[in-house]
Amino acid sequence: MSSLKLVHKVLITPTTSFGKYSDGYERLREAGCEPIKASYQYPLKEKQLLKIIGGIDGIIIGIDEVTAKVILKADKLKVISKHGVGVDNVDVEEATNRRVVVANAPGTNDDAVADLTFGFILSLARKIPQADRSIKERKWEKIVGVGLEGKTLGIIGAGRIGKKVIKRASGFDIKILVYDIYQKAKLAKNLNFEYVSLQRLLQESDFVSLHVPLTEKTKGMIGKEEIKLMKSSAYLINTARGGIVDEVALFYALKNKKITGAAIDAYLQEPPTTNPLLELDNIITTPHMGADTREAIRNMDLVSVENVVRILKGEEPVASVNFHLIKDKKRRFNK
Numbered sequence: 001m002s003s004l005k006l007v008h009k010v011l012i013t014p015t016t017s018f019g020k021y022s023d024g025y026e027r028l029r030e031a032g033c034e035p036i037k038a039s040y041q042y043p044l045k046e047k048q049l050l051k052i053i054g055g056i057d058g059i060i061i062g063i064d065e066v067t068a069k070v071i072l073k074a075d076k077l078k079v080i081s082k083h084g085v086g087v088d089n090v091d092v093e094e095a096t097n098r099r100v101v102v103a104n105a106p107g108t109n110d111d112a113v114a115d116l117t118f119g120f121i122l123s124l125a126r127k128i129p130q131a132d133r134s135i136k137e138r139k140w141e142k143i144v145g146v147g148l149e150g151k152t153l154g155i156i157g158a159g160r161i162g163k164k165v166i167k168r169a170s171g172f173d174i175k176i177l178v179y180d181i182y183q184k185a186k187l188a189k190n191l192n193f194e195y196v197s198l199q200r201l202l203q204e205s206d207f208v209s210l211h212v213p214l215t216e217k218t219k220g221m222i223g224k225e226e227i228k229l230m231k232s233s234a235y236l237i238n239t240a241r242g243g244i245v246d247e248v249a250l251f252y253a254l255k256n257k258k259i260t261g262a263a264i265d266a267y268l269q270e271p272p273t274t275n276p277l278l279e280l281d282n283i284i285t286t287p288h289m290g291a292d293t294r295e296a297i298r299n300m301d302l303v304s305v306e307n308v309v310r311i312l313k314g315e316e317p318v319a320s321v322n323f324h325l326i327k328d329k330k331r332r333f334n335k
Helices: 024-030 046-052 068-073 092-097 110-126 128-136 160-169 185-191 198-204 224-229 247-255 294-312 323-333
Strands: 008-012 033-037 058-061 079-082 101-103 152-156 175-179 207-210 235-238 261-264 283-285
Touching: 024 033, 024 294, 033 294, 046 068, 058 294, 068 092, 079 294, 092 101, 101 294, 101 323, 110 128, 110 160, 110 207, 110 235, 110 261, 110 283, 110 294, 152 160, 152 198, 160 175, 160 185, 175 198, 198 224, 224 247, 247 261
Parallel strands: 008 033, 008 058, 058 079, 079 101, 152 175, 152 207, 207 235, 235 261, 261 283
Antiparallel strands: none
């Protein structure tokens, strides 16, 4: 039996997780693609991608730096497939100019991120990390937290993940406030929350949780002035993107007890090896693991592969942030 000819080269950067809970590699081979594991430690920086992107037809990425330089160097690249949702680490404008499709996998990790968010809420309220550290140090301390009953949860961004966090909160006696530029009265009624201004949400919430994408409008959305509006007893939770929060302002607020605590899963620079937030005791920090459940990783594997295969076949991807623009460009070019 003759072996299948592999005609397309597909670079894979999230090698520690991709294919671990799915048959992603096999699916690529069955579609005539040669999967190539990145030889550098994930996430890859621009200079590393520049060394290996030549001759690659498709790339499956995580939070790697896919800059304009990388896209220009990619002489055969047709598709950048995000192993996840957010594409703020990709120069989408340059990709569109070069007719490179930027595909993603919305909906594949919503439950995973919502679960981590609520895990943060409970951990902050009951000081679970502090209790864990204490008992491992052979101490037996009375560590007093707060209950969730009667508290107010502020959700900034009621998209797919924000809605799932709200649904999880419905099992607790919590008042929910939402700030979103798109307000849907039916949704608010069904999920029993109230739309409010950002100012009111920050002033009244005991827990503030961020669920917006990183864009020019949301960059630095929570800064010094916004944190000043929060209660001194409040907690800030970010399982979205690092650039949404001014990390310097957050560090100052936590260090000086302007707010009680925070839980952060995303950072301006990743990995955050020199980030001063890591020095504080009143913050929970995790390594951008919101999407890291077996179920979510499998979902992201399969959709990211499907996007690559479809584009290389000349078909429409499952989801993309610029396919419609490239399609329109081709239509106008061919007229």
